[in-house]
Amino acid sequence: xxxxxxxxxEGLQARYPAVFDRPVSARLAMPAMLLGAFGIFAFGLxxxxxxxxxxxxxxxxxxxxxxxxxxxxxxSSLPLYLKALGETLSIALLGTTIAAVFALxxxxxxxxxxxPSNIFRxxxxxxxxxxxxxDTLIWALVWINVVGLGPFAGVLAIAVSDFGAFGKLxxxxxxxxxxxxxxGIRASGGxxxxxxxxxxxxxxxxxxxxxxxxxxxxxxxxxTIIGIVGAGGIGLQLAEQIRVLEWQKVSFLxxxxxxxxxxxxxxxxxxxFAIIGRRAVA
Amino acid sequence: xxxxxxxxxxxxxxxxxxxxxxxxARKRLRIxxxxxxxxxxxxxxxxxxxVNLRTFFTYFGNFVSYFDxxxxxxxxxxxxxxxxxxxxxxxxxxxxxxxxxxxxxxGTLFGAILAFALNFFAAENTSPKPWLRFVVKRFMEFCRTxxxxxxxxxxxxxFGLGPMAGVLAIAIHSTGALxxxxxxxxxxxxxxxVEGVRSTGASWLACMRFAVLPQVAAGFASxxxxxxxxxxRExSVMGFVGAGGIGQELIVAxxxxxxxxxxxxxxxxxxxxxxxxxGTGWVRGxxxxxxxxx
Numbered sequence: 001x002x003x004x005x006x007x008x009x010e011g012l013q014a015r016y017p018a019v020f021d022r023p024v025s026a027r028l029a030m031p032a033m034l035l036g037a038f039g040i041f042a043f044g045l046x047x048x049x050x051x052x053x054x055x056x057x058x059x060x061x062x063x064x065x066x067x068x069x070x071x072x073x074x075x076s077s078l079p080l081y082l083k084a085l086g087e088t089l090s091i092a093l094l095g096t097t098i099a100a101v102f103a104l105x106x107x108x109x110x111x112x113x114x115x116p117s118n119i120f121r122x123x124x125x126x127x128x129x130x131x132x133x134x135d136t137l138i139w140a141l142v143w144i145n146v147v148g149l150g151p152f153a154g155v156l157a158i159a160v161s162d163f164g165a166f167g168k169l170x171x172x173x174x175x176x177x178x179x180x181x182x183x184g185i186r187a188s189g190g191x192x193x194x195x196x197x198x199x200x201x202x203x204x205x206x207x208x209x210x211x212x213x214x215x216x217x218x219x220x221x222x223x224t225i226i227g228i229v230g231a232g233g234i235g236l237q238l239a240e241q242i243r244v245l246e247w248q249k250v251s252f253l254x255x256x257x258x259x260x261x262x263x264x265x266x267x268x269x270x271x272x273f274a275i276i277g278r279r280a281v282a
Numbered sequence: 283x284x285x286x287x288x289x290x291x292x293x294x295x296x297x298x299x300x301x302x303x304x305x306x307a308r309k310r311l312r313i314x315x316x317x318x319x320x321x322x323x324x325x326x327x328x329x330x331x332x333v334n335l336r337t338f339f340t341y342f343g344n345f346v347s348y349f350d351x352x353x354x355x356x357x358x359x360x361x362x363x364x365x366x367x368x369x370x371x372x373x374x375x376x377x378x379x380x381x382x383x384x385x386x387x388x389g390t391l392f393g394a395i396l397a398f399a400l401n402f403f404a405a406e407n408t409s410p411k412p413w414l415r416f417v418v419k420r421f422m423e424f425c426r427t428x429x430x431x432x433x434x435x436x437x438x439x440x441f442g443l444g445p446m447a448g449v450l451a452i453a454i455h456s457t458g459a460l461x462x463x464x465x466x467x468x469x470x471x472x473x474x475x476v477e478g479v480r481s482t483g484a485s486w487l488a489c490m491r492f493a494v495l496p497q498v499a500a501g502f503a504s505x506x507x508x509x510x511x512x513x514x515r516e517x518s519v520m521g522f523v524g525a526g527g528i529g530q531e532l533i534v535a536x537x538x539x540x541x542x543x544x545x546x547x548x549x550x551x552x553x554x555x556x557x558x559x560x561g562t563g564w565v566r567g568x569x570x571x572x573x574x575x576x
Contacts, residue, residue: 044388048445048526058441065440090330097324133552137519141536146344151331225429229522242435254428261427
């Protein structure tokens, strides 16, 4: 057996003072941050009315609710639910498409390699940011005031809030595009529109298509909830059934949503692989 | 300098041109087919979503005038002429916004703790048993697929009205989302350190603590901050279903047509979201360097 030499701790300490003699502030930073984080956490628990008694009775209640959810049963309203689910999928598809169509030209204005001037780009970017800062549900509330209750308000809500997100994502894709192909078009005598059409678009369209597909997927999720404020789709049925405590119908609706989202996930990931290839997705 | 461009003999050119034309035709056909299927889907969807362009054009004026109305005070003047009147309830609204942020913070932390406890079972390289991995992964999928607000609706009934339901809803959703991201980080670690620790005879727990955790802690913190940012947005609408925060005030203002209040609250939400975006971006930049900010 080989005997290891005893570590020369004094020599090590002398050689690496930065490791052994860290300043007090650096040593205290981490515990102080953790303490601060847990301080806010504790304050939050008290302020937001958490108490063990409430927690226990709530969990008890939740247990009952879960028991009453079994087995999931649509009752006699299955056709109604299927129609609502179709509505939800339609809202997601249409909303995303409209958003993508309108966001493409705006994203060109927000991209650095197309509009080099900060003065023009800055307001466009801030405008897109403020659209994104407002949640889809809030947009749904606004559109209900305009076009009335129903799925159309949902389409417009998804379209507006995605418009903000797409504007940002597309402009980032455009900024990441390779400059050389654009220069090639210019060298062969193309004008600015030619540069965008033949130099940029072939590079960014697959990326954009992938993002649009991903958003259709994630909007299926958003579209399930905008019904809660009255903008159509399966969320409306879900909120109603929860309010009247029809738990079997609630669990059936939740299952429907889960299955629909899984199917859309599967289709869109297949399509994304087909469009941009396996490597670009990961 | 002149470059001579050699032109191929016409026979060869004809063959190449033919091949090129064929390739382009195939591509065009595929794009046309794809576009046709897509348009068909959009048409079916517009029937399903009761899209009515006439309603839209008739009422589009309403959309513009809605913004006109929310920027007008009750006495008819523009809101920015009298900031004090516009933000008459700023004290109350700031408190509600504070509550919103608190809901988001506590919910994210709850979710992060649960996700932290679960993710090592869900990652392919650290999970002790395959069936355990399957169960945990399905559980997390369920948590993140059911929208947070649906959980909030159910929790409001179980736990009563108030921010507690909102916190728990956000916590569950965060558990699912963070658990997935955490386990993906864990799957990308360097396994050599784990082997090193295992070779000293360490238990599974010790392997996680001394080999995995040091590699993933920064990534975990970065994703948690990002989730906090997303959850602030989510928490701002929890009030719509009675689960606390600024949403309650907003939906009352919208439903009762307190126009200038709507714009004031919306503006405060947007500013808060911006501030949190910038704040967490700055913290992440400080903690982990710029490359992790993306």
